[in-house]
Amino acid sequence: MVRYKHLMPTTIYHNPRCSKSRQALAMLEEKGIHPVVVDYLKTPPTLPELQEIRRALDIPAKEMLRRKEAEFNTAGLDRANLEDDALVLSAIATHPKLLERPVVVHNGDAVIARPPEKLLALLG
Numbered sequence: 001m002v003r004y005k006h007l008m009p010t011t012i013y014h015n016p017r018c019s020k021s022r023q024a025l026a027m028l029e030e031k032g033i034h035p036v037v038v039d040y041l042k043t044p045p046t047l048p049e050l051q052e053i054r055r056a057l058d059i060p061a062k063e064m065l066r067r068k069e070a071e072f073n074t075a076g077l078d079r080a081n082l083e084d085d086a087l088v089l090s091a092i093a094t095h096p097k098l099l100e101r102p103v104v105v106h107n108g109d110a111v112i113a114r115p116p117e118k119l120l121a122l123l124g
Helices: 019-030 048-057 070-074 086-096 116-123
Strands: 010-013 035-037 103-106 109-112
Touching: 010 019, 019 116, 035 116, 048 070, 048 086, 048 103, 103 116
Parallel strands: 010 035
Antiparallel strands: 010 103, 103 109
């Protein structure tokens, strides 16, 4: 299958209550990019979507985690093997609040835009 990355919409997994997420969205818009905005707390990504995001980020799943959220302990991740990507992604799918934010996917690559300036490398 041929992938036409340049035809894929830019997507931001966004929490409107997060200042870093709002800053990242504003940076995209300033660059003339109008992304698909996914409020991931209202519309959580599925496990297959999280797997694709992890591949695009090219990082271990444990780096996608917000460890200071109560759900981190609730999900038992404080006692889990965080090297197990399947376990971590399953926990994020069940508890979307655990997803580090904002995640921006652009042309098939992705970045956790924390700080928002990390977007600059992604956008080229």
